[in-house]
Amino acid sequence: MRIHTKAVHAGDRKKPGDFIPVTTPIYTAASYFYERLEKLDRIFAREEEGYCYARYGNPTSAALEELIAALENGAGALACCSGMMALQTALLCALADRPKRVVAAEALYGATVTLLNSVLEPLGVQTRFVDPCDLAAVEQAMAEHRPGCLLVETISNPLLRVPALDRLGELARRFDACFIVDNTFATPLLVRPIELGADFVVHSATKYLAGHGDVLGGLVVCRGEFLETLRALGRTCGPVLGAFESYLTMRGIKTFPLRVERQCANARTVAAWLKRHPRVERVHYPGDPDHPDAATVSRLLPEGLYGGMISFEIRDAGREEVFAFMDRLRLIVRATSLGDVHTMILYPAMSSHRELSPRQRQRMGIGDNLVRLSVGIEAPEDILEDLEQALS
Numbered sequence: 001m002r003i004h005t006k007a008v009h010a011g012d013r014k015k016p017g018d019f020i021p022v023t024t025p026i027y028t029a030a031s032y033f034y035e036r037l038e039k040l041d042r043i044f045a046r047e048e049e050g051y052c053y054a055r056y057g058n059p060t061s062a063a064l065e066e067l068i069a070a071l072e073n074g075a076g077a078l079a080c081c082s083g084m085m086a087l088q089t090a091l092l093c094a095l096a097d098r099p100k101r102v103v104a105a106e107a108l109y110g111a112t113v114t115l116l117n118s119v120l121e122p123l124g125v126q127t128r129f130v131d132p133c134d135l136a137a138v139e140q141a142m143a144e145h146r147p148g149c150l151l152v153e154t155i156s157n158p159l160l161r162v163p164a165l166d167r168l169g170e171l172a173r174r175f176d177a178c179f180i181v182d183n184t185f186a187t188p189l190l191v192r193p194i195e196l197g198a199d200f201v202v203h204s205a206t207k208y209l210a211g212h213g214d215v216l217g218g219l220v221v222c223r224g225e226f227l228e229t230l231r232a233l234g235r236t237c238g239p240v241l242g243a244f245e246s247y248l249t250m251r252g253i254k255t256f257p258l259r260v261e262r263q264c265a266n267a268r269t270v271a272a273w274l275k276r277h278p279r280v281e282r283v284h285y286p287g288d289p290d291h292p293d294a295a296t297v298s299r300l301l302p303e304g305l306y307g308g309m310i311s312f313e314i315r316d317a318g319r320e321e322v323f324a325f326m327d328r329l330r331l332i333v334r335a336t337s338l339g340d341v342h343t344m345i346l347y348p349a350m351s352s353h354r355e356l357s358p359r360q361r362q363r364m365g366i367g368d369n370l371v372r373l374s375v376g377i378e379a380p381e382d383i384l385e386d387l388e389q390a391l392s
């Protein structure tokens with residue numbers, strides 16, 4: 001089945017009785033029982049599939065898990081209460097029986113860096129950060145640090161670099177490390193990291209997958225060999241996503257391929273327009289032929305599908321000029337997050353990269369004139385008109 005078909009069919013239309021609901025209902029029960037206690041006993045013993053207690057699983061989140069596993073071509077999945085919880089669970093699972101060391105991309109989502117440095121490091125997990133687009137540097141870091149896990153994002157934030165996942169997958173295998181890919185920015189429409197050698201794929205479902213800015217959720221998909229441990233962690237630590245959120249996420253996912261196609265098409269239009277604009281100094285966009293990872297992009301991403309994210313630098317602007325530009329926007333929403341149906345804008349120096357010193361930001365290439373745009377599904381002309389009136 002193709003991804004558009006899977007998105008609307010996988011996981012759904014299970015038969016709870018002699019009727020079949022067209023969508024999976026929201027099961028709010030905290031626990032389940034059966035006509036004969038014998039069956040509950042077998043379910044507790046995991047000799048039989050079934051439900052006994054909500055932390056152990058729930059039919060609504062199970063449907064969502066089946067859906068995302070089908071979309072990412074993984075063996076199974078765990079729905080979590082946030083993207084951060086999904087990342088934490090994937091890391092715990094990957095490191096369960098491996099050296100407590102991580103090699104991670106240096107431009108990760110801010111809270112992921114905090115998770116590694118402020119939560120896992122005090123517990124004894126040491127992380128070495130490296131530029132994932134520099135394969136020689138990654139190889140050297142793997143050889144020196146001997147990690148239990150390699151962690152990268154498909155498309156980095158906010159400069160939208162695209163590491164060679166296939167090559168990184170080979171390196172992870174060579175050094176016997178688990179490979180975790182945060183695929184939030186790309187979605188399985190653009191790339192399915194498990195097909196390229198990843199062991200775990202993580203999503204903040206809050207973004208493109210749910211897509212409507214109305215739910216917080218996370219997903220971990222894994223290869224078969226990790227599924228047992230992933231489920232055990234779910235039962236013990238209880239990172240699970242509630243039934244209402246699971247339902248909303250599943251509802252969102254049914255249209256995600258259509259939305260992301262439109263967001264990619266709109267982003268192509270907006271990026272080309274920004275590139276020609278006299279007030280724009282530089283555009284960071286994976287579909288740009290001058291992008292530093294253009295070769296990887298053309299090898300790994302489908303033609304025309306380069307994501308809905310664009311970052312750009314406003315000529316001769318500092319914080320004050322950027323604020324003035326953003327305050328003039330009428331349609332584009334000035335809010336944190338991304339991947340929603342509406343176009344959103346964010347100022348990394350103020351939000352995602354606020355904790356860094358201006359020098360650290362400068363070193364990472366994040367200037368005070370850089371803004372990040374998450375392009376929505378609106379008519380592209382309206383997005384351009386809003387940008388034009390705010391830039392002039």
Ligand SMILES: *Cc1c(COP(=O)(O)O)cnc(C)c1O
Pocket residue numbers: 082083084085109111112153182184185203204205206207216217218
């Ligand atoms: C938002 C985001 C996260 C965290 O997800 P939450 O749902 O906010 O917990 C992780 N990684 C990336 C790339 C994100 O954009």
